[in-house]
Amino acid sequence: MKVYKTEDIRNIALIGGAKSGKTTMAESMLFEGKMITRRGAIEDKNTVSDYRPIELERENSVHSTLLHTVYNEKKINIIDTPGFSDFVGDTIAALNVTDTALFMINGQAGVEATTETAWRQTVSAKSPVVFSVNQLDHHGANFDETVRALKDYFGEKVTVVQYPVNPGEGFDTIIDLILMKQLKFKEGGGEPEISDIPDQEKDKAEDLHLALVENAAEGGEHLMEKYFENDTLTIDEMREGVELGLVSRSIFPVMCSSAKHGIGTTRLLDFITKSCPPPNNMPARKTTDGKEYACNASDPTALFVFKTSIEQHLGEVSFFKVYGGEVTEGLDLINPRTGNKERISQLFALNGKTRDKVERFVAGDIGTTIKLKDVATGDSLMDPKNANAGFEKFELPEPLYTVAIKAANSADDEKMGAFLNEMHKTDPTLRVEFSRELKQMLVKSQGEFHINTVKWYLKSNNIEVEISTPKTPYRETITKTANADYRHKKQSGGSGQFGEVHLRIMPYTEGYKNPTDIPIRGTDVHDLPWGGKLVFNNCIVGGAIDARFLPAILKGIMERMNEGPLTGSYARDIVVYIYDGKMHPVDSNEISFKLAGRNAFSIAFKNAGPKIMEPINDVEIRVPEEYMGAVMTDLQGRRGIIMGMGAEGKSQVIKAKVPAAEMGRYATSLSSITSGRGIFSMKFDAYQQVPSDVQEKLLKAYEEAQQEED
Template sequence: MSYDTKNLRNVALLGHPGSGKTSFTECMLFEAGDIQRIGSVEEKNTQSDYTNIEKERGNSIFASLTHAEWKDSKINILDTPGFDDFIGEVVSALKVADTGLMVLNAQNGVEVGTELIWDYVERFETPCLFVINQLDTEKADYDATLQQAQDRFGEKVIPVQYPLETGVGFNKIIDALRMVMYVFPDGGGKPEKHDIPASEMQRAQEMHNALVEAAAENDEGLMERFFDEGTLTEEELTEGLRIAIAHQDIFPVFISSAIRNMGSGRIMGFINDVCPSPADRPAARLVGTDEKLACDSNAETTVFVYKTMTEPQVGLVSYFKVYAGTLKTGDELVNQKNQTTERFGQIFIAEGKNREPVTELKAGDIGVTVKLKNTHTNNTLDEKGTDIQIDPIHFPEPRIREAVQPMSANDMEKLYKALHQIEEEDPTLIVEQNATLKQTILHGQGQLHLDLIKYRIEKVHNVTMEFTKPRISYRETITRSADSMYRHKKQTGGAGQFAEVHLRVEPYTDGMPDPDGLSVRKKEVEELPWGGKLAFYWCIVGGSIDAKYSNAIKKGLLQRMEEGPLTGSHCQDIRVSIYDGKMHSVDSNDMAFMLASKQAFRAAFKEAAPQLLEPIYKLEILCSDDAMGDIMGDLQTRRAIIMGMDSDGHYQKITAHVPLAELYEYSNRLRSLSQGRAKFHQEFLEFQSVPHDLQAELMKAHEEELSEA
């Protein structure tokens, strides 16, 4: 069945690990009649956590898509993981969701995963409901959890329901919106409606008035009726709440026990009646234009792929949202990134791993297709003749790096192929084949994220691999002037090789004066591919070296600077002046002068007080007050320079400059120090001198590596 846009609801279930999102998804599907039995994480039979690794771990790792038909609506449910390592799955789900359902564990209150995900809820400006779950547990505390949510997320967090009692006796929900008490049977399921007890009427009425006031604030007519009559009709209240939720002016709070199936039906009814459809949300932002794309099923078709996965026996599976028009089986659309035409031979709606074929999906709906040949995450596909690109998902930057290599050299090509396939599916993973460091480096969200990559490589692609510590991309330079010469002479019978080069090396800075005592004939300042500069001065007077050899001499210098004399790292910011030499009319050639310049440069470099430089990163850490001392102490052990401390909302912000060499596995350390209540951002700042003792250690290690080669 194809649903009109106004009858669609796209809901992302969000929350810290263990809050009960997957169990709540099971309740929603059961209440809608889509499944006949509620599965459990412990029994490994839920609709959403269906992959082998999710069953093994007992946690969501991928954002899975299911759907429930409720009254006249279709509710697409995106069950997302709670671990910050898999935040990319959350971000992609929020891109296509129109409502967020933030699930809180009543035993633990607002946890760190909730706080981190909320930043993205605000970034996407997603309307959101809160569900205080697990009220049937002994340590459940509704009041404390509600207070924490209001303290953290503001006065817009307004309760709709509260429990008559919590713990193992939880079975009564007082609903202040409908002013009724729901009483559930022992096994959960469909409740009976009862009058609110007289002892609870004042509290329920106060909550009801707060909801009416919030609903009336967005409409002058409703506000006038509220002042005149002191209340609103159910229809007026529903309309006012719909507007308030769509504009993020209210975040209603519901309660539930997902394990005992209490409360989910009422929440689904609210989603159906009050939460926005795709047509009620702001028009989609487009790339390269100020225009926006309205969610209209009568427009030309535009589809956005928000997620891709490779499945055994199936191949590439693409998850998409129809942003405009109506997608039909057999439609051919153009991928705007590479201009290839893709045919949607099959269209499915998803129930976890199970898929049901459909003939069409209208604007706002979410679906699945298979075997798109040249389409990946973040690609937009349009009807031919249309040039529209949906603003892509902006994924968070990596926070951890590990070098990777196969256990067998014979598996190198298979490993590269597997890594790049996963990289196409997972935009939060960056695979870097670093020729300078001679390593393949993975950049990911955290150790758990990279461990998942390793699991997939070994289990799916049958390649055994290991992580190793990434090398650091150091730079080499000099701190004073030095002169040197080198004569290259080789006689092998017949034409030989001869070249003699005299040169001076100096630290280079823009605008520096010409070298003393030399007559500069030609200047070339070259931007080096790895950063920094080489200033090449031709100062030959009298023709001791023919100018035709200048390019060969310069080429020799560049080759030598690619692997510096100290540690084999790139050299930078050096001026080389060629001021004398000798040549032979028969034996001199380009190769001879290349070799001579390389050796002369090497000798001069070592006499010019060489200095090793290391990459320094600017680190910004957001943490709670109680973790600040431990984090500061740890930074001091990492040769960090603390640049400042400030407050940023409810976080404390620490700014520091830290060598990259000291940031290895910092993500894990910060998580341990803060109990997960911290996050950080890092960006390259500059190269700075390595301390003398560390430079000596690195030079010694390089010499040992060369001797073992």
């Protein structure tokens, strides 16, 4: 494949609501650019973009796909992203490296919940946005309504650049307000027949043209002056104004299409090549040490890896954008994260699973390579002379939906773990960890659909799994002071075991005060790995217990802290005073004191007003006004405490503190309460005491589980 210069490259992310027609549009764009000779369809399971078995089976995109086409001698890189918000990680990655976000809007459905989610991603990524109202061939499509909704949601900068003359069945004609011409397309696509705007459309076209010119002129002061001088702009000035306005997000052009019938595609490609910014006209990207790369081919080489996939027969494929210089086969680059050298082997331009070998990629281009040693999504690859720092990674959302996973057949455990790790590598929003505390393998994801894809992959590799709600990581602590003595004594055969410990425990709080009736001879403060503290005081006088046995006593107590006396959860925030005990001249040893310490601690713990603490999450929920009531009622049912609410754009934002134990399947519930319009984020806040009825239930459940084990 030919090598393209920076200014001849356009990078587009296809984003938007599920099933709006992104993949079908990508297919149409590839067809018009002669990358393929016939257009595949979702229903025929033969599109270039949705090629993976899971996508064919489900008829929707599950991963982003890198594609490219050529139009007006420009190379257009296209990243087709999945619409379901469970796969938001791919959308974020795509927006991070593309220059323009091309939004597909289903002309029948208007602004869907997923459109709003994707929009917010473009706000954080500061992406230029072009809308295409798609599916205009559908009898239910309503262009004017859709534009009204777009303006309603996204503001008056939403600017009509085209409108359909005959939406609905047989749709083939568009009025283009930059060209001020009528475009009539043939079924299947191709170049339109261009004619003058018919009389009956002239007034409407003039009005909309004027609005477009005004918005385009706002792209730059020099354009504004020209507009005041001449009362209009030339086509080239409008294009310049649109490009500048796209970059500064002061214009969001609206185009028309029927991806399925190829209507509008060539003009959309034309618009992309003439009015969307090339990579070198976008703001420069900074490295973490402040160097700027503005997609300049004469800069030192700098690559950012935004995606990793694992393909059959190829292994790991790294997807990158070139931010500086160029990359060629055999080039040595440094990964600043590892400090290691990576030699670039073959370079490929992709169209789905079809690979085209490329000799080099210059600044601004997006490409792939294979066989890198240790490179992950988010890494940079830099010229050795300039390799102190790489580019900032993109931020991924916190997990929203966590499940415990277990292989149905324990012989598959290892295989399952390997697959899960592989999945994390290709989708970093999917996190896998073995919780030693809960003794469960946890998969943290964005939603139920996300987890279903995990199940699907494992199943297709012959691994059946059991998915369950994960246990809650409770904590145990005490509320008052208690003393306990314990004597461990065992006489069996030869040497016996003997150890006796007298201790006092007290709740640990910041600035706590030691009791006055016990002399303290030594204090060790232990920061517990699971949060909180254990303060261990040696208060032994008169050699009642040898100093050499104190570590064993501490060990015994730690064991119990590790598996708390109430529910087996971690205990925290306790001050211990070892103030007396007894030894036996022959039988005392470490094991005896460990057991004595452990048991004395258990007894004291139970008498010290023990309580169970649960993790509380900060939750932020965003819903349309009409669902507020239902969402609040549901939160109360989850023991949530509302911390605040307020309007933000068209949504209401509710902030609440909710016990993590109640938020397990919230992603699914919220979606069903709000007909898919609600979204939320969630983060651990702090531990809080559980209400007494919950404590009762937990104690009982633990006791029963213990009995079953016995």
